[in-house]
Amino acid sequence: MIKLHSFLIFSCMSWAQAVMADVDLDTIPDDNPTQLTSILLLQSLKTANKQSQFYAPYVHELKNKYKVRTLFVESADLPMVDVQLTFNAGSARDEEIAPGLYGIANMAAKLIDEGTENYTANEIANAFESVGARFSAQAYRDMFIVKLRVLSDPQKLEPALAMMMELLKHASFEKSRISLVLSNTQVGQKQIQESPSRMMSVLFYRALYGKHAYAEPISGTQHSISKITPAQLRQFSDQFLVAQNLNIAITGQLSSKQAQQLSERIAGNLKQGEKAKPLAQPVDKSSFDIRHIKFNSTQAHVMMGQLGPSRFDPDRLALEVANQMFGGSGFNSILMKELRVKRGLSYGAYSSFSFSQAPGTFSFSYSTRQDQLLDSLKVAHQALVNFVQQPIDQKQLEETKAGMLRAFPNNYSSNANINAQLGSIGFYNQPADYLSHYPKLLEKITAQDVQNAIQKHLHPERLTIIVVNEKLDKIALEAVLKQDLNPQTPKNIPTIKQNPETIIAPVAEAVTDAPVSSPTDAPASI
Structure with missing residues (x-):
């Protein structure tokens, strides 16, 4: 073995020396970029993206x-x-089962594969594993999503499909399993109370939506989920997990005919039921709404936002472009440049829209040192005011659109990604060819389109502001915000002092999972 190892080393060295012997070192040019022929090839990459064509998958409407x-x-x-x-x-449907019953959709998703009238949880897991299938269920604010991934071989597909239908029709939602979920939420309470971002997100939604169905966390609260019963979970399933309240997405190695047969088997084996009724419209704010959560930290955590348009608003794509420009594109965004690059007030600042059935949210958040809080709030708010009032930068707009177009193929880079897009398109009633038309729609967005959209939908004068820190003076903060709106107003900003109306999130209202507070309170981004 030693001799062989030495022989290999000697052979490799001899080969390297032989190769080097064939190279005339005098012919290698100096490291002068003007003499490197490869530079021309690298320069050509600048135009590669302009020449690229994006071909979205063809979507069949069955x-x-x-x-x-x-x-x-x-x-x-x-x-x-x-x-x-x-x-x-x-979770927007939770209270349609019973008042105050937040978290029932999430509980149903967690327990749907924990046993049926005919199979135990272990038998269900073994049934999927034996054919290499993957099953999951997840509740969002708008959607309840069931996913199945399996080999297209009928001997694998058939038993996996049969078990999925068994779960949808006969999940037992046993009391012992509910108690286990409740026990797990109690374990996570300390983590929630130690997470400023999670507490901030919960209060933001409650402050913004009030009594609306989107107000409470998707996962419910410790108090609300303790009231959930197996009968209520079965009622939820019978009322909402039905064929007429469903859309189906299929991606994979099937023909159109096979996919149609599969979809009809699924729809035909479910209770037909009825569509869920439209959601109510939330009530918008008329002025600033400043909330504070006392938290012992040298850092102050901030979230600002407002109600945004629904998923069906014709300005949605223009607003997506606007969001990328304002705070959605990392170091190139306005918010990041103003807070971090120019002033070093924060490590990072980001904005997002959440488009949903009912009006969603627009928000941006960051953290900063306590002694920089008012300065950072003024800068962030002024950045939004300027973004709404001043003309759109044409160069930034074109760069933003080009970046979005380059990222677009990620939405169909795998079968799972494609299927997520199909589910979103079906749920929000978009045309089947939306993916194919998206690049053209994006290309048509003009600076005037973006300007009109943000002036119509963004309102710096009536933001909801959540601050998580040791102390906050609401009067001083409101004076700063009003000064941004009316620069001619004389400055009379009080000094920072402890706010006597601090809101401390009660333990009973804590949540088990971080509420979704981004675009993607939907599982697909387009």
Whole structure:
């Protein structure tokens, strides 16, 4: 073995020496960029993106005889099938079962594969594992999503599909399992109280939505989930996890005919039921709403925002572009430049829209030192005021659109990504060819489109502001914000002092999981 090892080393060295012997070192040019022929190749990369063409997958709109919308993409590369069932049954439906019953959709998602009338949790898990299938369920504010990934081989697909239908029709939601979830939430209480961002997000939604169905965390509260019963979970399933409250997405190695047959088997084996009723409209603010959570830290955590438009608003794409420009594109965004690059007031600042069935949210957040709090709030708020009032920078707009276009193929880079997009398109009733038209729609967005959209939908004069820190003077903060809106107003900002009206999040209202507070309170981004 030693002799062989030495021989290999000697052989490699001899080979390297032989190669070097063939190279005339005198012919290698100096490291002068003007003499490197490869520079021309590198320069050509600058125009590569302009020449790229984006080809979204072709989406079939299948004619489901049960009138359940079904979108399908054929993908022959892998012998896999992805199925997504998207029900209009998110946490916004919780109180339609009983007042104050927050968290029932999330509880149903957690327990749906924990046992049925015919199978135990272990038998269910073994049934999926034995055919290499992956099953999951997740509740969002708008949606209740069931996913199945399995090989397209009928001997694998059939038993996995049968077990998925068993869960949807016969989940037992046993009391012992509910108690286990409740016990797990109690373990997580300390973590929540130690997370400023999670407390801030919970209060933001409550302050913004009031009594609306979006106000409470998706996961519910310790108090609300303790009241959930197996009968209520079964009622939720019978009322909302039904065929007429569903859309189906399928991606994989199937023909259109096979996909249609699959969708009809799913729809036909579910209780037909009815569509969920439209959600109410939330009430918007008329002025600033400043809230404070006392938290012992040298850092102050800030979230500002307001109600935004719904998913169906015609300005949605223009607002997505606007968000990328303002705070969604890292160091190139206005918010990051103003707070971090120019002044070093924060490590990072980001903004986002959440588009949903009912009006969603626009928000931006960051953290800063306590002694820089008022300065940072003034800078961040002034950045928004200027963004709304001043003309859109044409160069930044073009760079932003180019970046969004380059990132667009990520939305269909895998079967799972494609299927998530199909589920979102189906749920929000977008045309089946939306992915194909997206680049053209994005290209058409002009500076005037963005300007009109932000002036219509963004309101710096009536933001909800959440601050998590040791102390806050609301009067001083409001004076700073009003000064941004009316620069001619004489400055008369009080000094910082302890705010006597501090709101401390009560333990009973804590949540088990961080509420979704981004665009993606939906599982797909387009």
